Amino acid sequence: xxxxxxxxxxxxxxxxxxxxxxxxxxxxxxxxxxxxxxxxxxxxxxxxxxxxxxxxxxxxxxxxxxxxxxxxxxxxxxxxxxxxxxxxxxxxxxxxxxxxxxxxxxxxxxxxxxxxxxxxxxxxxxxxxxxxxxxxxxxxxxxxxxxxxxxxxxxxxxxxxxxxxxxxxxxxxxxxxxxxxxxxxxxxxxxxxxxxxxxxxxxxxxxxxxxxxxxxxxxxxxxxxxxxxxxxxxxxxxxxxxxxxxxxxxxxxxxxxxxxxxxxxxxxxxxxxxxxxxxxxxxxxxxxxxxxxxxxxxxxxxxxxxxxxxxxxxxxxxxxxxxxxxxxxxxxxxxxxxxxxxxxxxxxxxxxxxxxxxxxx
Numbered sequence: 546x547x548x549x550x551x552x553x554x555x556x557x558x559x560x561x562x563x564x565x566x567x568x569x570x571x572x573x574x575x576x577x578x579x580x581x582x583x584x585x586x587x588x589x590x591x592x593x594x595x596x597x598x599x600x601x602x603x604x605x606x607x608x609x610x611x612x613x614x615x616x617x618x619x620x621x622x623x624x625x626x627x628x629x630x631x632x633x634x635x636x637x638x639x640x641x642x643x644x645x646x647x648x649x650x651x652x653x654x655x656x657x658x659x660x661x662x663x664x665x666x667x668x669x670x671x672x673x674x675x676x677x678x679x680x681x682x683x684x685x686x687x688x689x690x691x692x693x694x695x696x697x698x699x700x701x702x703x704x705x706x707x708x709x710x711x712x713x714x715x716x717x718x719x720x721x722x723x724x725x726x727x728x729x730x731x732x733x734x735x736x737x738x739x740x741x742x743x744x745x746x747x748x749x750x751x752x753x754x755x756x757x758x759x760x761x762x763x764x765x766x767x768x769x770x771x772x773x774x775x776x777x778x779x780x781x782x783x784x785x786x787x788x789x790x791x792x793x794x795x796x797x798x799x800x801x802x803x804x805x806x807x808x809x810x811x812x813x814x815x816x817x818x819x820x821x822x823x824x825x826x827x828x829x830x831x832x833x834x835x836x837x838x839x840x841x842x843x844x845x846x847x848x849x850x851x852x853x854x855x856x857x858x859x860x861x862x863x864x865x866x867x868x869x870x871x872x873x874x875x876x877x878x879x880x881x882x883x884x885x886x887x888x889x890x891x892x893x894x895x896x897x898x899x900x901x902x903x904x905x906x
Contacts, residue, residue: 715748
């Protein structure tokens with residue numbers, strides 16, 4: 546699929562479906578296959594001796610799972626709870642069903658950009674592999690942890706789970722609320738009836754609540770003829786990403802984001818699920834006179850990608866920076882971000898984890 550076609554489809558996902566309505570029969574088929582897959586895998590799901598909490602979403606694209614995982618690992622650590630992380634490892638050089646537990650020698654090419662970033666930011670045990678059950682087994686064999694957080698995997702039903710946290714992009718929410726390929730959803734919105742928390746990353750509460758109310762109306766219509774079905778209203782928890790500085794990839798020098806003009810002419814580069822969020826973060830400093838270059842999520846950067854920017858500073862996401870370390874120059878800077886979670890949510894999250902740990906013990 547060409548980049549232009551992909552962008553045209555994405556525009557329809559986050560507005561009116563338009564011509565994509567012609568693919569509605571495929572969306573119905575996708576929903577049926579997803580249901581059958583979920584039922585089949587759930588019946589044979591694997592549970593572990595420690596709690597498993599899924600951190601995922603029902604929509605494709607970036608919702609901030611990586612900074613959320615990092616924030617949760619730190620929050621649990623402050624409560625004396627040791628977390629391990631399993632992840633798919635997109636872009637990793639792994640054979641089918643191979644699992645790799647990260648160590649100090651891990652690179653983005655070996656294990657994927659997101660798992661490496663989590664490992665570097667938290668120091669927690671991280672295992673990657675397309676088979677998350679096998680990844681959990683490998684992690685537990687090599688490390689003692691109190692709980693496992695699964696980076697994505699909400700639709701990986703072979704992996705038994707005790708708790709689920711669904712993430713929502715506060716700006717795009719669920720787009721046109723249609724299933725693939727008509728819209729960006731991997732599961733029907735009613736799936737949110739069964740999660741433990743709904744965590745919204747960014748956006749205004751007014752906008753998000755209005756969109757969630759519309760989805761609840763869809764759910765209610767489906768459930769009206771099924772009175773015994775779950776019909777839970779989950780209050781969203783609002784969080785936001787905070788970026789305050791730039792870090793040089795080579796020297797480690799830091800610069801306040803508000804002083805980004807000290808770099809002179811610069812370009813912004815992002816190979817993430819929602820690059821506009823990163824570009825808007827930079828624009829929030831009041832600087833708009835820069836060129837922005839977006840690449841596909843998990844893009845494998847090489848030095849050749851940056852030759853066109855000779856003479857300019859290059860500002861990128863931290864997730865992209867871990868892939869550029871082998872060929873970094875002092876013209877390259879990244880912006881680390883931290884997800885700021887409400888203290889009430891942190892207290893509830895840790896309390897629920899403790900309850901499940903006590904149950905297992």
